[in-house]
Each structure stands twice: as structure tokens, then as C-alpha cells.
Amino acid sequence: xxxxxxxxxxxxxxxxxxxxxxxxxxAFPISPQTHIVESLARMVANGEIKAEYIPVExxxxxxxxxxxxxxxxxxxxxxxxxxxxxxxxxxxxxxAGLRLPFVMTGVNRSISAPITIQVDHQDTVSLRDSGIIQxxxxxxxxxxxxxxxxxxxxxxxxxxxxxxxxxxGWILTHxxxxxxxxxxxxxxxxxxxxxxxxxxxxxxxxxWGSYAEENVLMELRYSVQQAMQCAKTRIKEIFSELEALTCxxxxxxxxxxxxxxxxxxxxxxGSVAGTVKEAVDKLRKNGKKVGLIKIRCYRPFPHxxxxxAVQGAKVVAVMDASFSMGSEGAIGxxxxxxxxxxxxxxxxxxxxxGYGGREVNIDAVERIVEKAENMAVSNLPLTExxxxxxxxxxxx
Amino acid sequence: MKITVGAVxxxxxxxxxKTGGWRDQRPVLDAESCKSCGICMDVCxxxxxxxxxxxxxxxxxxxxxxxxxxxxxxxxxxQMIPEEK
Numbered sequence: 001x002x003x004x005x006x007x008x009x010x011x012x013x014x015x016x017x018x019x020x021x022x023x024x025x026x027a028f029p030i031s032p033q034t035h036i037v038e039s040l041a042r043m044v045a046n047g048e049i050k051a052e053y054i055p056v057e058x059x060x061x062x063x064x065x066x067x068x069x070x071x072x073x074x075x076x077x078x079x080x081x082x083x084x085x086x087x088x089x090x091x092x093x094x095x096a097g098l099r100l101p102f103v104m105t106g107v108n109r110s111i112s113a114p115i116t117i118q119v120d121h122q123d124t125v126s127l128r129d130s131g132i133i134q135x136x137x138x139x140x141x142x143x144x145x146x147x148x149x150x151x152x153x154x155x156x157x158x159x160x161x162x163x164x165x166x167x168x169g170w171i172l173t174h175x176x177x178x179x180x181x182x183x184x185x186x187x188x189x190x191x192x193x194x195x196x197x198x199x200x201x202x203x204x205x206x207x208w209g210s211y212a213e214e215n216v217l218m219e220l221r222y223s224v225q226q227a228m229q230c231a232k233t234r235i236k237e238i239f240s241e242l243e244a245l246t247c248x249x250x251x252x253x254x255x256x257x258x259x260x261x262x263x264x265x266x267x268x269x270g271s272v273a274g275t276v277k278e279a280v281d282k283l284r285k286n287g288k289k290v291g292l293i294k295i296r297c298y299r300p301f302p303h304x305x306x307x308x309a310v311q312g313a314k315v316v317a318v319m320d321a322s323f324s325m326g327s328e329g330a331i332g333x334x335x336x337x338x339x340x341x342x343x344x345x346x347x348x349x350x351x352x353x354g355y356g357g358r359e360v361n362i363d364a365v366e367r368i369v370e371k372a373e374n375m376a377v378s379n380l381p382l383t384e385x386x387x388x389x390x391x392x393x394x395x396x
Numbered sequence: 397m398k399i400t401v402g403a404v405x406x407x408x409x410x411x412x413x414k415t416g417g418w419r420d421q422r423p424v425l426d427a428e429s430c431k432s433c434g435i436c437m438d439v440c441x442x443x444x445x446x447x448x449x450x451x452x453x454x455x456x457x458x459x460x461x462x463x464x465x466x467x468x469x470x471x472x473x474x475q476m477i478p479e480e481k
Contacts, residue, residue: 097402098402099401100402204407208402209403210403211410220403223399
């Protein structure tokens with residue numbers, strides 16, 4: 001029997017982390033991530049988690065504590081947002097290379113400057129090349145479920161990579177939703193204790209973070225890519241194992257929503273997927289064949305599953321909440337690259353939507369669909385992103 | 397040789413990397429002027445000053461030639477000389 005309560009999204013994440021029995025939690029507060037680590041600090045202080053909670057003076061230190069704790073064989077957790085994630089970047093790259101399987105929540109918030117607390121995916125997407133596995137969730141329930149899976153995925157002996165669960169700040173972290181929680185014994189049956197083969201041990205010294213020359217460095221990088229490839233299969237298996245306990249299916253690496261006969265397929269990730277599903281249902285009612293691919297796992301990038309789901313579509317409209325300055329939106333770039341050369345590949349149009357916190361409502365999704373249909377049959381080049389609802393009148 | 401996951405290897409493996417080849421300035425210690433004060437050993441960032449039978453010597457397998465020892469030596473017993481191939 002699952003406990004069911006209305007909780008704040010941050011609390012749902014904290015409850016998931018608590019159930020995973022972490023040994024070390026280290027964090028530095030930054031909005032909108034703060035409620036998660038405040039809840040965990042409270043649980044540790046009340047003796048509800050037998051973990052060491054290490055408050056630090058910066059996000060760089062928080063990530064460094066995690067790297068050290070993880071290397072010492074501890075199950076470790078942190079959360080951060082925006083500038084805080086950027087400050088962690090160096091350690092995240094190093095931790096992926098050292099194969100340290102800690103878990104963190106990347107609570108999405110746009111990056112300075114100008115300083116803002118608005119939501120977009122620029123902060124977490126900027127870590128895409130580091131070797132950290134990234135999930136994006138739509139709801140607090142999905143956040144709870146994916147955090148449970150995250151430790152098991154990270155600690156899998158064939159993966160051994162840090163995992164980041166990304167969730168939209170405020171929209172998910174600060175809103176209250178009904179969430180179902182597994183009993184502790186179910187979580188324990190799903191997630192065994194962390195017992196790594198290698199860990200820091202004074203009685204059995206090993207070298208960590210050694211110097212590597214050009215004769216092995218590329219192979220070490222390639223082994224991270226191999227782990228990423230391996231993760232594609234293991235993630236689906238681990239999600240299925242969890243589903244057997246939760247009776248909830250959020251999809252695999254992607255969730256394909258009404259894509260089977262769709263002419264227009266939208267691609268999105270994060271909380272906006274809920275809005276897009278509403279829009280898809282509305283458009284379907286009006287006779288338009290529209291579907292959604294929700295990317296749940298962004299790294300490794302699930303292009304095989306996406307390509308299967310867009311077979312037969314005329315146009316794919318990507319909704320990117322991040323942008324690579326001087327180029328295009330991040331998902332658009334990935335998808336175009338992977339579709340290149342595929343027979344019958346649909347047009348891909350990259351829409352910048354939900355960037356800098358700009359609202360994406362059902363009306364906006366309908367306009368994206370209409371725009372994508374028109375652009376696909378025009379002779380316009382589709383190489384540049386289309387900035388949805390951009391207001392040229394206020395440009396300097 | 398096989399690589400390992402995360403490049404985790406046995407303890408003390410840094411000894412295998414002889415980084416002396418990076419050096420373009422070679423510290424040369426004049427035993428006559430050396431008063432065995434040990435300052436060079438304290439400041440060396442690579443543990444490349446060693447003592448054998450109470451005599452200070454430079455371990456050229458690991459010395460990268462930074463020159464800190466020569467700079468700090470109170471008796472100017474260490475001179476930096478360009479490395480020649």
C-alpha cells in the first residue's frame with residue numbers, strides 16, 4: 001500500500017532521497033533548489049536520515065565533498081541551480097571521469113546575466129558534455145520516482161556515472177501535488193546498499209585522479225561513452241523494475257504521446273510536457289494529427305527511440321528552453337545531427353520556447369504547431385531557430 | 397597494459413610517471429656550498445630533492461625544473477642551467 005499525500009515538489013524529492021538511505025549530503029543554498037536541501041537538513045537533524053549533512057561555503061565545495069564521499073564508498077547527494085551548477089561544473093566533469101556515482105537534483109533556473117530567477121534549461125543543459133547522466137521530469141510524482149531510480153542507475157557496475165535529475169524550478173519545486181510514496185521496504189528491495197568495487201581505504205591504498213598521457217586518455221574518455229551507451233539499456237530495465245513496485249509508467253528514455261499516426265510531432269522536456277499534452281489532446285479533438293515526444297533522458301541522448309517515434313511524421317517541432325549562442329537550441333542540434341542522412345527524415349524546426357521563463361501555454365503550443373506546418377511547406381531555410389513570441393519592438 | 401574504470405590504480409603509481417623530461421632548466425647543486433639546511437627539500441613541489449647518506453641531491457627523474465630551490469637556497473648552492481638535448 002503506497003502512502004499518498006499532497007506535498008511540495010521539493011519535499012517529494014527529499015522524501016525520495018531519504019528513502020534511498022544516503023550516507024552524505026552536502027549542499028549550499030540557492031533558489032529554487034533550497035527547499036530540497038532544507039528538508040533533508042531537517043530530516044538529518046531529526047534523526048530521520050542516518051546521514052552526515054555537510055554545510056559548505058560554496059557549490060564548488062558541495063560538489064567536491066560529494067566526490068570525496070562517493071570515492072570513499074558513500075552514497076551521496078546534493079542539489080543546486082543556475083550559477084551554483086556552473087560553479088560545480090569542474091567537479092562534475094572530474095567526477096564523471098573518476099566514475100563517481102553520486103546523485104544530484106538540478107533545479108532548473110536561468111543563468112546570469114542579467115540576474116534572474118526565471119526558469120529555463122540553460123543551466124543543466126550546459127553540463128550535457130560532462131559525462132553526467134541527465135533526466136528531466138514533468139511532475140513531482142515523476143521527480144520522486146526518477147530519484148529512486150537515479151541511485152540504482154548511477155551505481156550500476158556497468159555505468160558508474162553521476163546522475164542529475166533535472167526539474168523545473170518553482171513550477172515543480174514550489175507547487176503542491178498529490179504524490180504516492182513507496183513503503184521503505186519496497187525501496188530497500190529495489191535499491192541494494194552501495195558496495196563499489198573501488199573505494200578509498202587506508203588499509204588498501206589506491207591511486208585516484210592519477211595523471212594520464214595521450215596513449216590512454218582517449219580510451220578513458222571512450223569508456224565513459226561506452227558507459228553512456230550501456231546506460232540506455234539499463235535505464236529502461238531499471239525503470240521497469242521500479243514500475244513493478246510503483247505501478248506507474250512514465251515511459252522509458254522518452255515518452256511518446258499520441259505519436260503513432262502524427263503528422264506533427266512536438267519534442268519537449270520538463271514540466272512543459274504537461275501543457276503540450278493538453279494542447280495535443282485539444283488539437284486532436286479538432287482533427288489535427290499531433291503528438292509529443294517527451295525526452296526523459298537527455299544524456300545519453302535517446303536518438304534511436306526518438307527516430308522510431310517520428311517515423312511517418314511530416315515535421316518535428318522541437319521546443320528548446322536553452323540555446324547555444326552562435327548556433328541553435330540544444331535539443332534541435334542533437335536531433336538534426338542524428339536524423340541527418342536517415343531516409344524519409346522529417347523536417348526538424350527548432351523553436352526557442354520557454355527560454356528565460358517566457359510562458360508556454362496551450363495557445364503557444366498551438367501556434368508552434370501551426371508555424372511548424374507552414375514552415376515545413378515553405379522554401380524557407382530551416383537551419384535557424386525560431387524564437388517563439390520574440391518581441392522585436394523592444395530590441396536595442 | 398589495460399586501463400581501469402575511472403583510471404583507479406594501485407597506490408603509489410605516480411612513481412611510474414617520470415616527469416623529469418618536462419624540464420627545460422636543470423638545477424645543479426654544488427655540494428661544497430650546500431649547508432644541508434633542507435629549505436630546497438621543503439619548497440620543492442615535486443618531492444624531487446632527496447637525501448642519500450646525509451647528502452642533498454636532486455632527483456632528475458621527477459624534477460620539472462621550476463627553479464624554486466635555486467631561488468630559495470640561502471647559500472646560492474643551486475644554479476639553473478638550460479637543458480640541452
